[in-house]
Amino acid sequence: MSKTLVEKIWDAHVVKSEEGFPDILYIDTHLIHEVTSPQAFDGLRKRGLPVLRPKQTVATADHNVPTIDQHLPIKEELSRYQVDMLTKNCAEFGVELYGLGHPFQGIVHVIGPELGITLPGKTMVCGDSHTSTHGAFGAIAFGIGTSQVEQVLATQCLLQQKPKTMKIEVNGTLNAGVRAKDIILYIISKISAAGGTGYFIEYAGTAIQSLSMEARMTICNMSIEMGARGGLIAPDEITFEYVKGRRFAPQGEAWDKALAYWKTLYSDADAQFDSVLSFDAADIEPMITYGTNPGMGMGITQHIPATAAQPDSEQFSYQKALDYMGFKDDEPLLGKQVDYVFIGSCTNSRIEDLREVAEFVYGRQKAPNVEVWIVPGSKQVEKQAIEEGLDKVFEAAGFGLREPGCSACLGMNEDKIPAGKYCISTSNRNFEGRQGPNARTLLVSPLTAAAAAVTGQITDVRTLLNHPELA
Structure with a gap:
């Protein structure tokens, strides 16, 4: 059988x-x-x-x-x-x-x-x-x-x-x-x-x-x-x-x-x-969430879908999510200033993630308006990152390599995002208050997070990858 x-x-x-x-x-x-x-x-x-x-x-x-x-x-x-x-x-x-x-x-x-x-x-x-x-x-x-x-x-x-x-x-x-x-x-x-x-x-x-x-x-x-x-x-x-x-x-x-x-x-x-279900990889661009559940996501070059386009039964909660995030219907997110960048969590804190971020930020500097937390997923990842010199790359860019833990993925420890602040996060959930009371979370890949860290705003990382002089 x-x-x-x-x-x-x-x-x-x-x-x-x-x-x-x-x-x-x-x-x-x-x-x-x-x-x-x-x-x-x-x-x-x-x-x-x-x-x-x-x-x-x-x-x-x-x-x-x-x-x-x-x-x-x-x-x-x-x-x-x-x-x-x-x-x-x-x-x-x-x-x-x-x-x-x-x-x-x-x-x-x-x-x-x-x-x-x-x-x-x-x-x-x-x-x-x-x-x-x-x-x-x-x-x-x-x-x-x-x-x-x-x-x-x-x-x-x-x-x-x-x-x-x-x-x-x-x-x-x-x-x-x-x-x-x-x-x-x-x-x-x-x-x-x-x-x-x-x-x-x-x-x-x-x-x-x-x-x-x-x-x-x-x-x-x-x-x-x-x-x-x-x-x-x-x-x-x-x-x-x-x-x-x-x-x-x-x-x-x-x-x-x-x-x-x-x-x-x-x-x-x-x-x-x-x-x-079947999907075509060619249809996928760098993604970002705009709401308060992971299903509220879009391609980074797109505009926030209109509330009126949602099913009637979901319009109230949809609008509530946009209000919490401080966003509006049909608004683009590109260019919006961010306050924190969190690279870590059980979703994206492995050595491969840290290597990719380090490669991207090498020779670049953190934007002055952003605080960046890079949290390895384990002591072994931390040790390997240090052995490979990734910590020095992060330090030169103005980032901090912290010690292992769930960190700002959830508000259960000292790493909380302040109320009202926007956090570009490589974690897995963007629920209300997930990263701290009234914190606003936008989920992305480590590469997109790194782009926000160096520009200080939501950025289509492809615009930087396509310009070798900026690498």
């Missing part, structure tokens, strides 16, 4: 399936952090239960951590408390913790892949919606709630309804200045922030297959932003080459055995998807 990739992995992990009930799904790897785990550990404690399989649980501190002076006590009381509780809980229950000061510390969705914890064919969960990132390796990975975190800690299983499947194909060659972030923002702008609800999405097509692993992670990371349960990409030689030799990846004979299995992880040619 022909199967999709999702069905192959799902069926291989079903412990029990019964008509009319959710499947009992076995979870290979459980990632935890300081925000959604304290209540789960408390639940175990009250019930007198251990963590069933602590070696399949990996913890790190990321959401609440500062990105400056991490060697000092955390200033914010709640943040300090949550990080301290993670340390206490992991010690008590025997869970490996990559906390502040550990060479493997970082954003949970960055350290999993770079350490070789994330592997094809796995089921992976975390109390964080952007767990879909790990699907880039051909894994079923999705976010769970705190009560489910407790379930997995106690049983290594979850009750889950098998999702519907959607295939999204992107074929063709990407235009200059267009990156993975632009691809996913374009898709979401076309199908809306709810267009993937109820589905697990497989991304396919020549444009997707041409992407690096880090770019694929960016695509899968934002699957949740179209309402999907998760997203994944079939593993291939690019995947295998990335995984090989990483710290916790299989070695020797175990590698050969794993590789043979991974090569079977693809959707059969005649597999049936519940929905199939």
Whole structure:
């Protein structure tokens, strides 16, 4: 019987399936952090239960951590408390913790892949919606709630309804200045922030297959932003080459055995998807959001769509979003001054992202009206950036390379955007107050963010790429 990739992995992990009930799904790897785990550990404690399989649980501190002076006590009381509780809980229950000061510390969705914890064919969960990132390796990975975190800690299983499947194909060659972030923002702008609800999405097509692993992670990371349960990409030689030799990846004979299995992880040619969508890479230009959900995005040269053009049921919320952002119908965004540029988050904080930004800003200077934060996704990314001299390039441009953490992706730590200020951000969400109370967020790729950093305004990066004398 022909199967999709999702069905192959799902069926291989079903412990029990019964008509009319959710499947009992076995979870290979459980990632935890300081925000959604304290209540789960408390639940175990009250019930007198251990963590069933602590070696399949990996913890790190990321959401609440500062990105400056991490060697000092955390200033914010709640943040300090949550990080301290993670340390206490992991010690008590025997869970490996990559906390502040550990060479493997970082954003949970960055350290999993770079350490070789994330592997094809796995089921992976975390109390964080952007767990879909790990699907880039051909894994079923999705976010769970705190009560489910407790379930997995106690049983290594979850009750889950098998999702519907959607295939999204992107074929063709990407235009200059267009990156993975632009691809996913374009898709979401076309199908809306709810267009993937109820589905697990497989991304396919020549444009997707041409992407690096880090770019694929960016695509899968934002699957949740179209309402999907998760997203994944079939593993291939690019995947295998990335995984090989990483710290916790299989070695020797175990590698050969794993590789043979991974090569079977693809959707059969005649597999049936519940929905199939196709896009042409040539239609995508650098993207930017203008509203308060990731579906409110457009090509950077376009004008904001009119409120009257929206469905009647959405016009009130649409206008409310524009009012919050300080924008108007049919307004262009090119040339609009910005206040902050944030390059980081689990979407775009990997070494490839930092390299691209450094290459673009080399020899250039930050605009005087902009504050730029560059936040690596992990201590390993930070270390590599310093070894490659990227920190010196950033310093010369007037940028600051901070320490690893979720940072200004969300207002849960010290890195908040002030009220009313505009932030060009490489993160994944532009909700009201996401980066701080009344902060205004515009989502873009790292390359477009770098262009805004040096010009001080929303800029079509292609106008700079096309002028070698400005490079």
